[in-house]
Amino acid sequence: MAALAPAGAAVPDELAPGPGREANKHGRAGAVRRHRQCAGARLLSLAVQAAVMAAALAIFVLFAAASALLLLVLVLTARAFHHHRGSRYRVPSLDPSSPSPPPLRTGLSPADIRLLPSFAFPGGGDEAADSASCAVCLQAARAGERWRAMPACTHAFHAACVDRWLARTPACPVCRTAVAVTTS
Template sequence: MAPPPPAAGDAAAAADQDGKGRRHRRRRPDCAGAGARLLSLGVQAAVMAAALALFLLFAAAAAILLLHLVVAARAFRNQRHGGAGRSRYRVPETSYTPSRAGLSPADLRFLPCFAASASSSPELCAVCLEAACAGERWRALPACGHAFHAACVDRWLARAAACPVCRAAVSASVS
């Protein structure tokens, strides 16, 4: 059965009914769209705030890591160069203190020299770690008797007036 035709005054009511006679509520397009847009803007703002917070968190972590690396590099550099920030875990100094830095070239000439001979047990120079060859010039230190290549021990004695092996003080005796 078909619904009865609407009366003349019921034009608005007829517009709210579908073909089967049921009434529908009419929505205002202005209100429904504004709420959805407002919700969408709120979600976008929340996502942007979260992204900005994550960026700032990672930036702060990177800054702290960089600061740590700079401080560690400075401490390492000061330790290597013997600056004011020396390590408290350094090796204790020995009781050996030479009277002066080294021997002069004139003092080195007074130290005894000898030519190495071919023997069954060749000596080893403790400075350069090479064995003695026949005819090489060697120098024996008078205080301890240790012997070395003359060129090797002369360079050593120019820097420190002590035996490279036992640290016995070396002095040139004029005879």
């Protein structure tokens, strides 16, 4: 066994650890060979990195091209659909041979609504009054409230509720029977 050298003493080259020992043992040729192997490993590492980066870039470009193509198809489809449907704000044609758009459906005029029969809801504690409610606002009927009855179907509602309804749609809110105003 070799004796331990005191601290600070020189260690012979045969016992020295590390690359210096190999270089001393094989000489200058070993160091050159090891340097060439490191350069080859570095070159291979750079080539692998370049290949990975090129593959990532190719995937990104492919994804961007597919996205752009999909966006183009969606835009062209939307434009074709919009062109086919036409504009909502088109000026009606005065040409009698062209089909005219259907007239906008409007409700009754305020004068027509005033001509419909109305009545004060009857007071008292009868059971029919307690169970009655307005089908438009869903509020229970109270004695003395102003109600309006539809002439054709006799459905009755709060006058204020059904008046707003009839201004938009000339039909009963419950059964959709057309409301005809009779002038007498």
